[in-house]
Amino acid sequence: MDLPCGTRNYDYAKDMAILRTRTHWALFIGLLVIVFTAPLYLGNYWLGVANLIGITIIAVTGLNILMGYCGQLSIGHAGFIAVGAYTAAILTSKLGFPFLAGLICSGFTAGFIGLIFGIPSVRVKGFYLAITTIAAQFIIIWIINHWAGVTGGFVGISVPYASIGGLSFKDEASQFYLIMVITAVCILFAKNLARGRVGRAFIAIRDNDLAAEVMGVNLLHYKLLAFFIGCFLAGIAGSLFAHWIGFLSAENFTLTDSILYVGMVVIGGLGTTLGPILGVIFIRLLQQGIMYISPVLENAFPGLPAGFATGVGPMVFGLVIVLFLVLEPRGLAHRWGLFKSAYRLWPFSY
Amino acid sequence: MPEFLQYVITGLAVGMVYALIALGFALVWKSSSVANLALGQLVLISSWFTYGMLVQASLPYWLGLPLTILFALFLGWIIERFALRPLVAQPILSLITVTLGVAYFLEGVVSFIWPMSVAALPRIFPVEPVHIGPAVVSQEYIWAAVISLALFGLLSLFFRYHRMGVAMRATADDQLAVQACAIPVTSVFSTSWMFACVVAAIGGVLISCIGGITFGLVETGLKSFSVVILGGLNSFVGCIVAGPIIGLCENLGGGYLTPLIGPGIKDIIPFIIIIIVMFIKPYGLFGETRIERI
Numbered sequence: 225m226d227l228p229c230g231t232r233n234y235d236y237a238k239d240m241a242i243l244r245t246r247t248h249w250a251l252f253i254g255l256l257v258i259v260f261t262a263p264l265y266l267g268n269y270w271l272g273v274a275n276l277i278g279i280t281i282i283a284v285t286g287l288n289i290l291m292g293y294c295g296q297l298s299i300g301h302a303g304f305i306a307v308g309a310y311t312a313a314i315l316t317s318k319l320g321f322p323f324l325a326g327l328i329c330s331g332f333t334a335g336f337i338g339l340i341f342g343i344p345s346v347r348v349k350g351f352y353l354a355i356t357t358i359a360a361q362f363i364i365i366w367i368i369n370h371w372a373g374v375t376g377g378f379v380g381i382s383v384p385y386a387s388i389g390g391l392s393f394k395d396e397a398s399q400f401y402l403i404m405v406i407t408a409v410c411i412l413f414a415k416n417l418a419r420g421r422v423g424r425a426f427i428a429i430r431d432n433d434l435a436a437e438v439m440g441v442n443l444l445h446y447k448l449l450a451f452f453i454g455c456f457l458a459g460i461a462g463s464l465f466a467h468w469i470g471f472l473s474a475e476n477f478t479l480t481d482s483i484l485y486v487g488m489v490v491i492g493g494l495g496t497t498l499g500p501i502l503g504v505i506f507i508r509l510l511q512q513g514i515m516y517i518s519p520v521l522e523n524a525f526p527g528l529p530a531g532f533a534t535g536v537g538p539m540v541f542g543l544v545i546v547l548f549l550v551l552e553p554r555g556l557a558h559r560w561g562l563f564k565s566a567y568r569l570w571p572f573s574y
Numbered sequence: 575m576p577e578f579l580q581y582v583i584t585g586l587a588v589g590m591v592y593a594l595i596a597l598g599f600a601l602v603w604k605s606s607s608v609a610n611l612a613l614g615q616l617v618l619i620s621s622w623f624t625y626g627m628l629v630q631a632s633l634p635y636w637l638g639l640p641l642t643i644l645f646a647l648f649l650g651w652i653i654e655r656f657a658l659r660p661l662v663a664q665p666i667l668s669l670i671t672v673t674l675g676v677a678y679f680l681e682g683v684v685s686f687i688w689p690m691s692v693a694a695l696p697r698i699f700p701v702e703p704v705h706i707g708p709a710v711v712s713q714e715y716i717w718a719a720v721i722s723l724a725l726f727g728l729l730s731l732f733f734r735y736h737r738m739g740v741a742m743r744a745t746a747d748d749q750l751a752v753q754a755c756a757i758p759v760t761s762v763f764s765t766s767w768m769f770a771c772v773v774a775a776i777g778g779v780l781i782s783c784i785g786g787i788t789f790g791l792v793e794t795g796l797k798s799f800s801v802v803i804l805g806g807l808n809s810f811v812g813c814i815v816a817g818p819i820i821g822l823c824e825n826l827g828g829g830y831l832t833p834l835i836g837p838g839i840k841d842i843i844p845f846i847i848i849i850i851v852m853f854i855k856p857y858g859l860f861g862e863t864r865i866e867r868i
Contacts, residue, residue, distance in 0.1 A: 226740065291667070295667065297667055297670060297671075299611070323652055341849070343853065344849075344852035344853060344856060347856050348644055348852065348856040348857075350609065350666045350667075351603075351609035351666070351670060351807070352703075352803070352807075352852065353857055354609065354611065355799050355803055355848055356848060356849065356852050358611075358780030358796060358799070358845075359800075359845035359846075359848040359849050362793075362796075362841075362842055362845045363846065363849070366838060366839075366841070366842045369838070370835075370836045370837075371837060377847030434866055434867075447755075462806060479792075480678065480681065481611075483674045483677065483678050484678070486671055486674055487671075487674070487675065487678070490668075490671050494667075503843070529686060529687055529689070530689045530690065531685045531686045531687060532686060534685045534686075534689060535683065535684070535686025535687070535689070536682065536686065537681045537682065538678050538679065538681050538682030538685065539679055539683060539686060540682070540762040541675075541678055541679075541682070542675045542676065542677070542678030542679025542681075542682055543675075543679055544675075544678070545672070545674065545675030545678065546656075546657050546672055546673065546675040546676060546679065547676065549661060549668050549671060549672045550597050550660040550672075551655070551666075553664065571601065
């Protein structure tokens, strides 16, 4: 971490602190105040968007651990989210589990399903793994659609609102607090995981797995751990998504979504804690912008083809993913770092 | 018994088309070691383009089909030039992800220009079904198999005798040595992409003659990954052998398992095969096991 001139660490606790200077603390508290007073000035619609952003941040943080830190590509993340969502839905609506138990269980279920599909990662990597996870996506969605007795099949399944004790999270504002708290916990977990022994082992595997193995990193253990943690977070996100949206069908978890999650990690910046947050906010706000602007454009230019509204979104996202990979492969997090150092070094910015 | 024969014949025919599409993948992988995950979308967009040429612009076949080939060549060149070439020597993760971005983009283009999600190509092949023993097979299947086989033959001749084909094989073998011999590696790359797009387009037209144009074509493209995986990534022979195997498994399994397990099992059999191959023999039947140095 780059710190301003004259910041010295006199003990280990200070050295390891995430928030090191007064400015850090001030900005952090400012952020907390802004986030947690958001329901006061955001309308219901934008709170819904914020909730979706929070849920997606959890999922993409998991994918970032798997892909950004450990280097194991997964294009089936929407499938693992679906596993979490359906576990939560079945446990809470059919078996009467409380919300929190359902949350933890869906995390573990998604984690174990991820472990199964992650086993080939011990022997293969790159493209092979990408294909395995695509296969996982299709198989999971097929099972969800055809195991109608349990999952509701093509009809779907309705999910009760989340509640802890007597507290019920029925409207967007209360769900906003729930989701933000869990998101914050997940981000903190990911941050500390990445700084610790496990994260360093992941990074060693990403950079060169053979070298890592020779240095004494247990590949089997750590690759499967990465799959477990990544899919665990996907399961948590899925559970929150199920309780937030209230009604599940397999339409919510398509291959296109999986690709979009990969895109979010890439756009945000692989292997950074900040990356997933920025990437998710960027893509979700872009989605909102496109949703807002495409009817306007359609009215303004009647000559546009009929598929404009549905087609322009994927086109823009695909283009953004390609452009980021070509022009800024280190993502928005790197840009943010550049901005911070420019601010710190001002007026001598070199 | 007639149904068994029918499943076998249709399976072999569809498998040949899968093998053809997979060949396009193997081409790009061999020459530039880029994994092209946009295969399904390439199949989709070129089928729709054919539809646009033959039905919407109502061009005759002798003009519409060559235009599709031209379009595929152009598409391949564009993708290689603007998405892949800037990323030469980047980690494999970026190379895979960029093809995902291309896939997403192409899907958007398809729903932009052709918002109706289902369409049928005009009948290119004669309507009367063919009787092979007790089985009745519609002619599309036979033609698909024949055309795929013919293209295989042409491509293998190309690789054996044409200058560019030899250059492509050499690039697959050793890029540095090829550059030292003054073979333009970049043009080898873009040729391989153009070829891949053309075979994807032909495969797409053949498949959509059989089953119509839907978004299921993306899955068809993804299914040919199972051919690649089963056959081994860098083996053309693997494609030819594994394609019919996948087609057979899919059709026989779809035919006999559907009453037992439920509808739609046909569509995920190739994916189940991928998982099984991954667990047992991840480098496929004919692929070479990579030996790495630190």
